[in-house]
Amino acid sequence: MSRFSALSLLRGAISGHKNVEPQWPNSELKSEYDVVIIGAGGHGLGAAYYLAKEHGVTNTAVIDKGWLGGGNTGRNTTIIRSNYLYDESARLYDHAVDLWDGLSQELNYNVMFSQRGVMMLAHNVHDVQSFKRHIHSNRLNGVDNVWLSPEQAKAKCPPLNISSTARYPVMGAAFQQRAGTARHDAVAWGYARAAAARGVDIVQNCPVVRISRGADGAVNGVETARGFVKAKKVAVSAAGGTSVIMDTAGVRLPLESYPLQALVSEPVKPVCPGVVMSNTVHAYISQSDKGELVIGSGTDQYVSYSQRGGLPLIEHTLAAICEVFPSFRRMRMLRKWGGVVDVTPDRSPILGKTPVGGLYLNCGWGTGGFKATPGSAHVFAHTIAKDEPHPINAPFTLSRFETGRLIDEAAAAAVAH
Numbered sequence: 001m002s003r004f005s006a007l008s009l010l011r012g013a014i015s016g017h018k019n020v021e022p023q024w025p026n027s028e029l030k031s032e033y034d035v036v037i038i039g040a041g042g043h044g045l046g047a048a049y050y051l052a053k054e055h056g057v058t059n060t061a062v063i064d065k066g067w068l069g070g071g072n073t074g075r076n077t078t079i080i081r082s083n084y085l086y087d088e089s090a091r092l093y094d095h096a097v098d099l100w101d102g103l104s105q106e107l108n109y110n111v112m113f114s115q116r117g118v119m120m121l122a123h124n125v126h127d128v129q130s131f132k133r134h135i136h137s138n139r140l141n142g143v144d145n146v147w148l149s150p151e152q153a154k155a156k157c158p159p160l161n162i163s164s165t166a167r168y169p170v171m172g173a174a175f176q177q178r179a180g181t182a183r184h185d186a187v188a189w190g191y192a193r194a195a196a197a198r199g200v201d202i203v204q205n206c207p208v209v210r211i212s213r214g215a216d217g218a219v220n221g222v223e224t225a226r227g228f229v230k231a232k233k234v235a236v237s238a239a240g241g242t243s244v245i246m247d248t249a250g251v252r253l254p255l256e257s258y259p260l261q262a263l264v265s266e267p268v269k270p271v272c273p274g275v276v277m278s279n280t281v282h283a284y285i286s287q288s289d290k291g292e293l294v295i296g297s298g299t300d301q302y303v304s305y306s307q308r309g310g311l312p313l314i315e316h317t318l319a320a321i322c323e324v325f326p327s328f329r330r331m332r333m334l335r336k337w338g339g340v341v342d343v344t345p346d347r348s349p350i351l352g353k354t355p356v357g358g359l360y361l362n363c364g365w366g367t368g369g370f371k372a373t374p375g376s377a378h379v380f381a382h383t384i385a386k387d388e389p390h391p392i393n394a395p396f397t398l399s400r401f402e403t404g405r406l407i408d409e410a411a412a413a414a415v416a417h
């Protein structure tokens with residue numbers, strides 16, 4: 001596959017971009033692989049890429065029931081940050097931020113990573129104390145995070161209402177400069193292209209209906225809509241569909257799947273340079289390069305596998321946006337959509353081995369797994385290749401729900417992000 005460069009762009013421009021080659025082949029499913037990955041989102045495709053690049057495992061298929069990146073990877077609001085409270089999470093999410101920085105060069109594909117900063121607003125004494133605790137904890141872990149006054153917060157985002165008469169006035173903000181956004185589907189496309197170039201098969205529109213186990217209890221393959229595929233190892237990165245497919249292997253999970261929505265406004269000139277989040281009033285916003293305001297909503301209150309959420313959530317979110325940014329009241333919304341997120345009781349992912357030999361699990365990212373994509377995929381590939389966790393994902397076991405050694409990031413995940 002040819003590389004993108006200034007010269008190749010120039011050649012393309014001269015030829016009218018008539019000879020654009022496919023970025024990855026639509027592979028036929030073979031009858032046998034070393035590794036089958038279920039789910040062609042960023043996490044699954046990324047794991048396939050790092051398996052090939054860092055561990056020499058190229059006889060891999062990434063199988064998706066739909067089109068690649070068509071799950072939560074292509075539906076999220078693209079916020080990236082690593083200002084989580086606990087040491088385990090800080091290490092995992094900051095590993096991802098380190099890899100985001102340089103991912104475009106690594107993949108030779110522009111994922112438009114933009115470190116525009118993420119600001120989390122504090123609206124009451126509890127918020128102030130909680131965010132300052134996060135800042136201290138982050139700094140001890142080498143994660144950048146600083147406290148801003150309301151005026152400093154407004155300087156970073158001029159439409160922000162810092163009036164002291166607001167229902168929940170802005171009392172300050174925690175700000176992570178290394179945080180930001182990236183182009184979500186470019187992440188899936190970039191990993192797919194780079195993995196395919198190393199020999200990985202990417203098979204779309206092929207649901208996996210069952211994970212098969214042999215007489216010894218270990219996995220031996222998967223049943224798909226196109227027939228049985230033998231596999232020495234099976235890795236599941238199926239987000240909202242995880243509990244359903246894992247059930248077929250006899251593994252029940254502490255997961256609940258919920259619809260989560262987002263929406264965008266009509267495009268306007270640049271008004272909001274960074275990402276602003278308000279856990280208390282419950283909304284967050286950023287501005288896309290096209291000018292649309294990208295607005296995140298919350299999860300539905302009831303579990304569901306439908307990729308659409310209820311209208312009350314959207315109404316609540318827009319009410320919150322109008323409260324925090326009164327000048328946005330006259331804007332019209334362009335479109336909304338939903339994904340299905342898989343949520344664990346402690347709001348932290350499950351990333352590692354399972355009780356079944358040869359079966360690996362990457363799930364439970366809830367409303368916030370896009371930001372972790374490169375870091376998670378990187379350590380997941382290590383776990384699959386070596387059959388043991390990387391030190392970074394070692395705490396994120398399934399067994400923590402039996403031992404009680406939880407990593408409770410409910411506060412960090414208070415607003416869907």
Ligand SMILES: Cc1cc2nc3c(=O)[nH]c(=O)nc-3n(C[C@H](O)[C@H](O)[C@H](O)COP(=O)(O)OP(=O)(O)OC[C@H]3O[C@@H](n4cnc5c(N)ncnc54)[C@H](O)[C@@H]3O)c2cc1C
Nearest residue numbers: 039041043065071072073077079208241339369370371417
């Ligand atoms: C509206 C919304 C906003 C969000 N905002 C953010 C944000 O700002 N920042 C952030 O960090 N995170 C955010 N998230 C969460 C984030 O999108 C996810 O955590 C992350 O993308 C998960 O990636 P993944 O690769 O694990 O899953 P996905 O991208 O969902 O990929 C899983 C794939 O598995 C496939 N699959 C499932 N079952 C099967 C099967 N049986 N056979 C074959 N294929 C199967 C699906 O088709 C899907 O393509 C948001 C999510 C949503 C829905």
